[in-house]
Amino acid sequence: MGVSAIKDHRLSAAARVLVSEHFAVQAGECVLISADTRTDPELLDAVFGAVCQAGATPLLATLPKLPFQGALADPYLPPAFAAAAAQADVWLDFNFPYMAGSTPHDEAIKAGRVRYGLLALPDGASLARVYGGVDFGALMDFQVALAEYLDARAGAEAHFTCPLGSDARFILQPVKLKRHRVANVPGIHTVPGAQSLYPQLDSVRGRIVLQALFDEVYRPLRRPITLEVDGRIQGFSGAGAEDAPRLERALRRAGNGQYGYFVHFTLGFHPAACFTGTNFIEDIRLPGTNAIGMGLPWWEPGGGENHPDGVVFDQTLSVDGEVLVKNGAFQGPAALRALHERLLPRFY
Template identity: 40%
Template sequence: MTLTSNTPDIARAADVLVHDYMSIQPHENVIITADTDTDPSVIQSIFTSVETLGARAVVITTRKLPFQGSLADPFIPNIISELTMNCDVWIDLTFPYFAGSTFHDNTMKLGKARYLLGGDMGRGGLVRLFGKVDLDKYFEVHQGFDRIIAESEGKECHITNNQGTNVRFRIGKPGYTKPRKASKPGMYLVPGACTIFPQEETVTGKIVVDSVFHEYYTHLPEPLILNVEGKIKNLEGGGSERKVMDRALRRAGGGTYGYVIHFTYGIHPAARQTEPSFVEAMRVQGANSVGLGLPWWNPGGGENHPDAILSTQSIMIDGNKFVEEGIIVSPEELTIMAQHLEPLFFS
C-alpha cells in the first residue's frame, strides 16, 4: 500500500487550523507563504483543506530568509507584497518568518488580512499543535493565565529553573491578547504560549537556556548563560553558538546587546521537542522563550529580536508560587483547569 502525505492525522490538524482557528470562509482568498525548508506535507495539507472548504489558495515559495523582521527586507521579492495586500488570510510557513518586515507591516496596516505566523512547524508539529488539543479548553487556561499577569502589573516576578536560571523583574503592561479564533484582521500566533512583558530596565539576574533562535533555531552544545542588569551585560557558555548569538544580539540591538523584552510560559499539552522546530519547542509545557533585543516601540526593534528557550521554569509573583517546575500550582481554579488540559487521542 502506498501512503500519501495527507494522512487522517495531518488532514484533521489542517482542518482545525483552517476551518476553526483561522475561521476561513468559502470564497476567501488565502495566501500560503513557504520557503525552501518548509515541510511539503504541511503546505499540501493546509492547501487541500482551504480548497476543499471552497476558499481559494495560492502557495508562494521563496528561498529561506537569512534574518527575520525588517532585517529581511533586502532579501524579500517585491512581487510578494502585491499579493499579500489583496488577500483575506495569509498563512506564513517561512522561518525566519516575514512578520516584522516592512512589507508585512504595510499589509497589516491595510486592516484586511488575518495573518498566522506558522513558522517552522513540521508535519508532527502541525498534528500536535492543532490536531491534539481541545482549543476551547486550552484558551480557558490561557486566558486565565493572562488575567493573572494583567492583574499583577508592577509586581515582582521571579523565574528560576534547575539549570541555574535566577532572574527577577517588575511585570509590565500586557502587550496584546490572543483570541480563540481569528475572526478579525490582524496578526495571530500558533496556540501554546502565554506572554509576560517585563519593565525592561528592572530585569536582573541570570538566564540559562538550552536552545536559541538567533539566525536559525538550534539546540545548544552546552547551556548559554545571559547575565542581565537592566540590559544584557554578557554571555557565557553556549559553545560555538555563543558567537552567533553575540552578532544576532548586536544586530537586533543596534550595536549593543539590548534588553530582555519578553518572557513566555509554554502551556500546550501536546507540544514536544522531538523536531527541530522553534515554534513547537517554545510551547512545550513549562518552556520559556525569552525575547532579546529592543521592544517594537523603539526604532529598529520588534521582530528583529533573537529568542532563547529555557526549560521547566518556576514562576513566583510577589513571593507567591504560580508555576512550579513547569506546572501551574495556583490559584486553585486555574490549577484544576490546567490539570484537565491533556492531549487528544482518536480511535
C-alpha cells in the same frame, strides 16, 4: 487503519482546526500560504485542502529559506510577495525564519485587512500535534484566561528559576498582544500553547541560563550560555566556540549596536508538544518552557521582530508571590488549574 493513514488523518484534522476553528476562514476569502523550500509538502497540501474545503481561495507562495527574520528579511522578499500580502484576507506564514516585522508584513498589518498567523511550523507532525493533539476549545480557554491573569497583574514582580541556575526577577507590563479565541479580527495571531510575559525593560535583574537558542539558526546548545542582566544585558559566558560569535552578532543587530534589553519571557503549556531540537515554535510550547527575546521590542523606536530568542526549559515561575509553574509542572492558581486540567493530550 495503517500508520500512514493515521498520520494523514491527524494532519488533515489539524489543518481543518487551523483554518476553520482558529482563523475562521470564510467562503470567498483569499488565503495566502507562505512557505520556504524546507517546508513539508504534506503540511502544505493539507492546509491548501482545508482552505479549499472552507470555500476560500488559497494562494501558495514558496520562497527560498530566509536568512533572517523581521526587517532583516526585506532584501530577500520580492515586490510581488508584498502585493499578495497586502490583498490577502488571511496570511498563514509557515516560513522559518518568519516574516513578522518585515516591511511587507508591517504594511499589510497597517492596512487593517489581513489576519496574519505567525506559524513557522515546518513539518506535518508538528502541525498535527500543536493543532490536533489537544481539544482546541480547551486550549484556547486556558490561553485566554492565562493572558487575562497576567494582564491583570501588570506592575507585579515575576520571578523565575531553572534547574541549571537561572534566577531572574522583573516587573510585569500589560500584555501587548491580546489573545482571541478565534482569529477573526485583522492583526497578528500566534500559535496557541505559549503565553508571553512582557517586562518593564529596565526592571530585569539576575542570571539566565540558556539551553537552546534561535539567533541565526535554531539549535539546542552544546554548552549552556549564561546571561547576566541588570536592566540591560551585561554580557554572556559559557557559550561553545561555534555559538558565541553568532549570539554576539545577533544581540548587536537587535540592539542597534548594543546588547539591549529583554523583550519578552514566555510560559509554554501545550500538553502534546514534543521536543524536536529543530522546530523552535513547537519546542517553546513544551510545558514549563521559557522563550526569552533579547534586543529592542517592536513597540519601541528602532525595535522589531528581528531579535534572538534563548530558551530555558523546566522553569519555576511565580507572579506576585504566587507559583504558577514548578520545574515545568503547572501549579495554579485554582481558577487556572481547573482549566489546565482539561488539557489532556490526544497523542504525541
